[in-house]
Amino acid sequence: MKRFLFLCAFLTALLVSEAQESVTKQGWNFGALPAITFDTDLGFQYGGLVNLYHYGDGSRYPKYDHSIYLEVSRFTKGSGINRFNYDSDKLIPGLQTSVDISYLSDRAYDFYGFNGYDAVVNKDWYDDEAADYRTRMFYKYDRKLFRFKVDLRGDLAGEKFDWIGGFNLLNFKLGYVDIEKLNKNKDDEDILPPHDVAPGLYEIYRDWGIISDEDADGGFVPTIKAGIVYDTRDNIPNPMKGMWTEAVLLASPEFLGGEHSFTKLSLIHRQYFTIIPDDLSFAYRLAYQTTLTGDVPFYYQTQLITSVMKSSTSEGLGGANSLRGILRNRVVGDAVFLGNIEARWKFARFQFMNNNFYMGLNAFADFGRVTNKIDVDKSNINVLAIYPSPLDSYFDNGAEAMHYSFGLGLRAAMNENFVVRCDYGMAADERDGDSGIYIGLNYLF
Numbered sequence: 001m002k003r004f005l006f007l008c009a010f011l012t013a014l015l016v017s018e019a020q021e022s023v024t025k026q027g028w029n030f031g032a033l034p035a036i037t038f039d040t041d042l043g044f045q046y047g048g049l050v051n052l053y054h055y056g057d058g059s060r061y062p063k064y065d066h067s068i069y070l071e072v073s074r075f076t077k078g079s080g081i082n083r084f085n086y087d088s089d090k091l092i093p094g095l096q097t098s099v100d101i102s103y104l105s106d107r108a109y110d111f112y113g114f115n116g117y118d119a120v121v122n123k124d125w126y127d128d129e130a131a132d133y134r135t136r137m138f139y140k141y142d143r144k145l146f147r148f149k150v151d152l153r154g155d156l157a158g159e160k161f162d163w164i165g166g167f168n169l170l171n172f173k174l175g176y177v178d179i180e181k182l183n184k185n186k187d188d189e190d191i192l193p194p195h196d197v198a199p200g201l202y203e204i205y206r207d208w209g210i211i212s213d214e215d216a217d218g219g220f221v222p223t224i225k226a227g228i229v230y231d232t233r234d235n236i237p238n239p240m241k242g243m244w245t246e247a248v249l250l251a252s253p254e255f256l257g258g259e260h261s262f263t264k265l266s267l268i269h270r271q272y273f274t275i276i277p278d279d280l281s282f283a284y285r286l287a288y289q290t291t292l293t294g295d296v297p298f299y300y301q302t303q304l305i306t307s308v309m310k311s312s313t314s315e316g317l318g319g320a321n322s323l324r325g326i327l328r329n330r331v332v333g334d335a336v337f338l339g340n341i342e343a344r345w346k347f348a349r350f351q352f353m354n355n356n357f358y359m360g361l362n363a364f365a366d367f368g369r370v371t372n373k374i375d376v377d378k379s380n381i382n383v384l385a386i387y388p389s390p391l392d393s394y395f396d397n398g399a400e401a402m403h404y405s406f407g408l409g410l411r412a413a414m415n416e417n418f419v420v421r422c423d424y425g426m427a428a429d430e431r432d433g434d435s436g437i438y439i440g441l442n443y444l445f
Contacts, residue, residue, distance in 0.1 A: 023356055026058035031418030035073040035081075047073030047081075051418050051441070062235070062416035065090045071312065078181055079107045083312050096153035098166075100309060102146070107178055109143035110318075110328040111202050114298070114374040117399035117431055120392070121327065135192050137177045141202035143218075143299070144173040151308065153229065162229040164248065164307045172218035172299045176203060204387055204394075209380040214259070215297045222256040225249065227266075229307055237417050238344065238360075238443050239272040240281045246307050252294075262294030266305035270445050281344045285445040290335035290372060301374065302329050304338075310442045316368075317403070320438035323366045325405035325425025327433040333370030333400075340366050340444060344411075360411035364444075366425065369402045404428035407435075411443070419443060 032050040049071035053064045069085040083102040091097045113119025125138045151166035177200065179192050186192075195203060205211040227248035233239040248266040252258045268287040275282055289305055304314045304322065316322030318330035322338055341364065348359040376395070383391060407425035419442050426435040 023351060023354055024058045024061050025053075025055045025355075025415050026061075027055060029053045029055060029355070029415060031414050031420075033420065035071070044076045045073055046076075047071070049073070049441075053415070053417055062237075064417060067417070075107075077107065077184065078105065078178065080105050081312055085309075092152075094154055096151075098149075098151040098308065100147060100149040102149075102312060104143075104145045104147070104312065106143045106145075107181065108137065108140040110139060110330075111141050111200075112139050112327060112330050112332075113201060113205070113394070114301075114376055115333050115400055116331045116370045116403065117401060118370075118373065118376075118395065118397055120394055120396050121330070121431060121433075122393060123430070123433075135198050135200075137179070137182070137192060138198070138200045140177050140200060142175045142177050146171040149309070153307065156228060160230055160232055162231060164225070164227045164229055164246070166225050168223045168225070170221040170223070170300070170303075172221065172297075174202075174216065174218040174299060176200070199387060201394075208378070210376055210378070211298055215299065218299055219259040219297060220257065221252055221260070221297070221300050222258050223250050223252045224256070225251070225305070227307065233272065235416065237419055238281075238411075238413070239283070240274045240278070241272050243272070244268075244270040244445075248305055248307060250305050260295050260297050260300075262296045263292040264296070264305060265290055265292050268306060275343075279346050282342070283344060283445070284341040285339065287338040288335070288371070289338075296334065298374070301332050301334070310445075311440055318432070319436070320423070320440060321444065323368055323403060323405050323425075323432075324364065324423050324438060324444075325366070325407055325427045325433070325436050326403055327427075330432055331368055331370055331403055332374070333372060334374050335370070335372030336368060337371050338366075338368040340364060342444070344443075355414050356416070358411075358413050360413065362409035362411065362423070363407075364409060364423070364425075365404070365406040367402055367404045370400050373400070403432055405432070 030050055030052045033048060035045055035047045035049060052068040054066040055061050056065045065088060067087040071081055071083045074080040081104055086099045089096045112121050126136055148169040151164065153162050153164045156163040176195050179194055183191050206216050225248055227246055229246045231244050232242035233244050234241050246268050251263045252261060254261045266289045268285065270285045273282045302315045304316055306314055311321055314321060316329065317336055317338055318326040319328035343363045344360060346358045346360045350357050405425045405427050407423060409421060409423035411419055411421050413419040421440055421442065423438045424435065427433045
């Protein structure tokens with residue numbers, strides 16, 4: 001919590017200026033941030049991001065003609081984000097066009113098993129103070145993801161109903177955590193043991209056949225999607241009123257060349273209410289995602305389907321973009337339900353260096369659960385050779401229930417569109433972890 005308060009104070013001090021009248025923006029404008037964090041196992045993150053906006057002659061401000069987002073950041077021990085995103089309704093007249101090209105490497109991607117509370121998460125197996133053979137890497141594996149994504153949106157009926165379509169090419173490469181890499185330059189007491197001494201849950205699931213040999217190393221997942229959107233928002237970055245509802249059908253058919261064939265459905269409803277004009281609003285999001293047909297590889301089950309991607313990933317449930325304060329990817333199933341409610345207060349507006357700013361505070365509660373479970377085949381488990389704990393240290397069948405978290409957030413927005421967010425969330429149940437701090441761009445929904 002102290003780190004969160006420090007970050008809030010830093011952002012406020014960075015942006016405070018004498019309040020002035022709003023300025024209409026024209027032409028190119030940009031926001032930039034350094035990317036500097038630290039993780040005990042991944043090292044220092046360094047790099048930065050920039051978001052360029054073109055407002056044309058300013059007649060549509062704060063709506064932009066073109067948006068270009070670039071991020072390049074690295075962790076000193078190998079993980080990184082490389083992302084290009086373009087969004088415009090001017091590139092193809094009559095269509096909202098979004099293009100995303102990303103390469104995301106994660107040397108410690110979170111994996112807690114399947115079906116929420118049915119998969120037991122033992123805090124002392126990943127805690128820094130763990131004394132037995134398990135390590136901080138027990139619930140991790142190495143994931144590299146390449147993504148090429150194109151989304152299109154056009155008028156269907158009037159100004160409120162739109163159609164959406166697009167395709168997404170994802171290539172996953174999975175493997176064991178690179179212990180040798182993470183051990184570089186560590187003191188003896190911080191050295192992580194090798195996999196043959198301390199296997200992680202990913203390795204154990206492979207040994208037990210819960211993760212098949214076919215899926216264990218990742219694979220290529222091409223998808224196409226189509227859907228409809230009903231959108232009455234008065235402002236896209238942070239609506240004060242209106243609703244945004246969508247139904248999206250996503251498919252990975254055999255003819256696209258993927259290793260699995262499946263179909264998924266995503267239903268999302270978002271609604272916004274003005275409490276105090278211009279200053280205070282209430283917003284909520286309800287989402288349901290399910291598999292309709294086929295066999296979905298386990299590494300794709302964390303993907304959350306949506307008509308627009310507002311951050312470098314759209315994954316969960318658990319973590320920055322879904323259940324804040326709950327362990328990332330804690331709630332993974334064949335069908336999931338997600339809810340978020342927020343009170344959003346813009347408590348200060350001002351002008352600085354000819355740009356319009358506002359500061360905002362958020363109070364939120366998040367909740368979600370698995371509604372249809374992934375089939376976990378335990379037939380190959382040798383009970384006499386559990387690693388070395390009893391079976392109930394890994395599974396608690398029938399335990400899944402709603403997961404809850406709550407917290408506070410700070411927003412700093414420039415020219416309505418470049419929004420920096422800092423959220424501090426706390427899990428309501430210790431089975432979901434403790435808390436989390438998340439710094440990124442844009443409102444959650």
